[in-house]
Amino acid sequence: MSEARKRVLLVDDDPDLLRLIGLRLTAAGFDVAKAANGQSALSQVVVFRPHVVVTDLRMDGMDGMALFDALNERHPTLPVIIMTAHGTINDAVAATRRGVFGFVTKPVDKNELIEHISEAIRINGNTTVIPDKEEWRARIVTQSPLMEEVLGQAQRVAQNRASVFIGGESGTGKELLARAIHDLSPRAKGPFVAVNCSAIPENLLESELFGYRKGAFTGATRDHQGLFKAADGGTLFLDEVGDMPRSFQVKLLRALQEMKVRPVGATHDEPVDVRVISATHVDLEQAMAEGNFREDLYYRLNVVTLLLPPLVKRPEDIPLLAMHFLRELVSSYGDQVKGFSPEAMEALVNFQWPGNVRQLRNVVEQCVALSTTPLIPVTLVQRALREAPSSFPSLQEARDQFELNYLIRLLQMTRGNVTQAARLAKRNRTEFYRLLSRHGMNPAMFKGGGDAAGDAQPPS
Numbered sequence: 001m002s003e004a005r006k007r008v009l010l011v012d013d014d015p016d017l018l019r020l021i022g023l024r025l026t027a028a029g030f031d032v033a034k035a036a037n038g039q040s041a042l043s044q045v046v047v048f049r050p051h052v053v054v055t056d057l058r059m060d061g062m063d064g065m066a067l068f069d070a071l072n073e074r075h076p077t078l079p080v081i082i083m084t085a086h087g088t089i090n091d092a093v094a095a096t097r098r099g100v101f102g103f104v105t106k107p108v109d110k111n112e113l114i115e116h117i118s119e120a121i122r123i124n125g126n127t128t129v130i131p132d133k134e135e136w137r138a139r140i141v142t143q144s145p146l147m148e149e150v151l152g153q154a155q156r157v158a159q160n161r162a163s164v165f166i167g168g169e170s171g172t173g174k175e176l177l178a179r180a181i182h183d184l185s186p187r188a189k190g191p192f193v194a195v196n197c198s199a200i201p202e203n204l205l206e207s208e209l210f211g212y213r214k215g216a217f218t219g220a221t222r223d224h225q226g227l228f229k230a231a232d233g234g235t236l237f238l239d240e241v242g243d244m245p246r247s248f249q250v251k252l253l254r255a256l257q258e259m260k261v262r263p264v265g266a267t268h269d270e271p272v273d274v275r276v277i278s279a280t281h282v283d284l285e286q287a288m289a290e291g292n293f294r295e296d297l298y299y300r301l302n303v304v305t306l307l308l309p310p311l312v313k314r315p316e317d318i319p320l321l322a323m324h325f326l327r328e329l330v331s332s333y334g335d336q337v338k339g340f341s342p343e344a345m346e347a348l349v350n351f352q353w354p355g356n357v358r359q360l361r362n363v364v365e366q367c368v369a370l371s372t373t374p375l376i377p378v379t380l381v382q383r384a385l386r387e388a389p390s391s392f393p394s395l396q397e398a399r400d401q402f403e404l405n406y407l408i409r410l411l412q413m414t415r416g417n418v419t420q421a422a423r424l425a426k427r428n429r430t431e432f433y434r435l436l437s438r439h440g441m442n443p444a445m446f447k448g449g450g451d452a453a454g455d456a457q458p459p460s
Helices: 015-025 038-046 062-073 089-097 110-123 132-137 145-157 174-184 202-211 226-230 246-258 285-290 295-301 317-333 342-350 355-372 378-387 395-413 418-425 429-438
Strands: 005-012 031-035 052-056 080-084 102-105 164-167 190-198 237-241 275-280 304-307
Touching: 005 015, 005 038, 005 080, 015 031, 015 110, 031 038, 038 062, 038 246, 052 110, 062 080, 080 110, 089 342, 102 110, 102 429, 132 174, 132 202, 145 174, 145 304, 174 190, 174 237, 174 275, 190 226, 202 226, 202 246, 246 295, 285 295, 317 342, 317 355, 342 355, 355 378, 395 418, 395 429, 418 429
Parallel strands: 005 031, 005 052, 052 080, 080 102, 164 275, 164 304, 190 237, 237 275
Antiparallel strands: none
């Protein structure tokens, strides 16, 4: 790894001063981009992705504070340093209260400015040594301003051990982002352990996460350390944590609060040292309101929230991702495919992608596998898009659909008689009503006449 040059965006409507300060910062080892006004600066931020913005306060049109307000709204983690020849104590206090990182007066002292810039970079999580080509995020292919903002926040939070919650639709790359945070963190040399909470049966969650002792239950023929211990010294990624049964949530909360786990069958706790990153496609605030997710666990997991945008909100990434996947896949399917026809690429860009990046990769793979020409034609893309599921369901989504169909069939068979349906499902009436409520189902809809559904009222 080599030391990466830090990027500074310099904004001033005085061309001579802009050139002079730019030369001084370049000589000090910074990459410098220059903008003559605030509007130009806002455009350059997206392309140049500066670590720090240094702007004059008094400018025609958008002044320095207006530029700061616009930047703070769009890129809240980007530090801004204000320069002014008219600086007063009141100006400085007002600016710093609003979130401006620093305030220097003109004529600008070169050393003072460099010190401010270096301090801004240090405090905002930009370490002095960054992997070549930002290696920590190399798996995340993007040129989207929305994604760059998320990655900037991820870079900042990676340096501490705060719990991170990653939200977003299925297929947006939550595990990739979790792994990137791990790779940039001080725990990078430790293990990264990912677990899909919805894929583990409820009765096995405790033993899988906390481990078990030999003889703890039938089939426990040896000690098992569990995933918390497997991640000791590193990062534990709890995917689809919103699908975790409430009965286990209190046990997880205790483990996170105390950083101790008790294996099944053990008589004492064991300390663990893990950084927890969690993710889900479920709306946890709604789940809390419905009583399906503990509020105290939510706030324990959700110290910092990162929200991944869906692919439809980052269309500039679609050509980039499509070509990235194509290059990955040609080694498996032969290297005769070189790219997409313009019409084919247009079809990809205009599609809505309910399955997000995961679905895009699936479509590209189908096109590469079937293409007989160097450029994939639009007809092949259109065929793949027609045949692709609108959104490949997650395991939990598939379970929910099965559960809904199962309940419908039960209520049709019993003509809405909840007592009989619950008996067939081997559930008590209270639990059965909870299932019906979860799916928004009213047993009276299945009433077949007479008193067949006479008990179709929730128990009091």
